[in-house]
Amino acid sequence: MFIFFALQYKTMSTAERKAREKEELKALILKASMKLFVEKGISQTTIRNIADAIDYSIGTVYIYFRDKNAILYALHTECFSELGGQFRVLYNVKDPMERLKAMGKVYIQFAMENPDKYDLMFNLKEPMEFLNEIQAKEWDEGAATFDVLRTTVQECIKAGHFKGHNLEPLSYLIWSCVHGMCSLEIRARTKGVLLKNPDTIVSDAYSEYLKLIDK
Template sequence: MGTKDRKEREKEELRELILRAAKDIFFEKGYAQTSIRNIADRIEYSPGTIYLHYKDKDSIFHALQQEGFKLLRQQFGVLQVVADPFERLKAMGRLYLKFAMENPEYYDLMFVIRAPMNVLEEEACWDEGQTAFNVLVNVVQECVQQGHFKGHDAEEMAYVIWSTMHGMATLSIRGRCRVISDEKRETIEILGYETFVQMLNCI
C-alpha cells in the first residue's frame, strides 16, 4: 500500500472513530450533552483534529443521520419478497414502527432533531429523506395501479401515510402515549396503522 492510500485509510479510520464516539455519547447523554470537546476527550484527540474532518457538530450528526437511513433501508429490503403491494405497504408500516421503537436515537436524528438538517443549503434536496420517501411513493403507486386509493395522487397519499406513522412513532418514543392504557397502546401500535390504511383505501 502506498503512502497516499495509507493516509486515506487512516483518515477514514479517524472519521469512523469520531462518529462512533459521537454516537456513543449521544445515545448515553443526548444531543445537548454531545459536544466537540467531549467527543475529543472520548477519543483522546484535540478538538482541532475533529474540525479537520467535520465542519461542526451538526456535520457529525448529519453523518449519523445517514447511518440511520442506511439501517432503515436495510430493514426495508426484506419487503421486496412481498409481491402484493398493498400487503407490502402494511408490512412497511409495521417495520417502520418497529425501527422507531428499537432505534429511538437514530429516529430522532432522522426525523425529529433539527441539527442534522442545518448542514443542507437552503432549498437543497434532502437526499436521504427523499430516497426513503420515494420507496413509499413507489409502493403506493403500485397499489393505485392495482385499484387501491382510487382517485388519489400517490405522492399525496404517501405523505399522509408517512405523516401518520411519524406521529405514532414520535408519540411512542417520546413517552407521550401514557394518555391511554398499555393494553390499548399495544393494540394501536400493532393494528392501528393497518386499520388506518384500510380506511384510506375506502375513501
C-alpha cells in the first residue's frame, strides 16, 4: 500500500513536471515570437527564426503549435490580456462618460505604441483563420473586450447621455471610430495624403470625437 502511494506520487509528480515543462517551452516559443515580431515585423518573422531564437529545431515548434496561425492566435490572446489590464485600471473612474473617454485614449495609445500587437488583434486575418481551423464558434477575446465597451456605453445611456441611440450599434460605432483612426495610421494611409499635421492627426481627430459625443 505504501509502495503504491509512493509510486503513484512519483508518477503524478513527474507527469506534473512534464506538463509544466511543456507549458514553459510553449511560453518560451511565444516570448521569442513576440520579441521577433516587434523587432522585425510579423511578416518578416519565420518559423526558422523563432526556432533559432530558442535554440530548438523547426520541428519542435510544430510539436507545440499546430501551425503559424496558432502562434499568431496565442500571441493575439496575450495582447488582449495586456490591453485588458490597461482597461482594468479605468474601472476606478466612476463617471461612465469619463471612463468611456479614457478608454478611447488608452486604446489609441496602446495601438500607437504597439502597432504590431494591434495588427495582430484587429487587422490580421491569421488569428481569425485559426479560430476557423479549430471550428470555434466564439471569439472570446473580442467578445470580452467588446463587452467592456458595451457595458460602459450602457452606463452612459443610463446616466442620460446618447439620447435616442441604440446600445449595440452605438457601441460598435464608437469602437469603429477609434479603430478606424488607429488602423488608417498603422496601415500607412495617413502618409502621403498631404495633411497639414500628419504627426498629430490621430490625437487631433480624437479631440473632435470627444466634442462630438459630448453634444
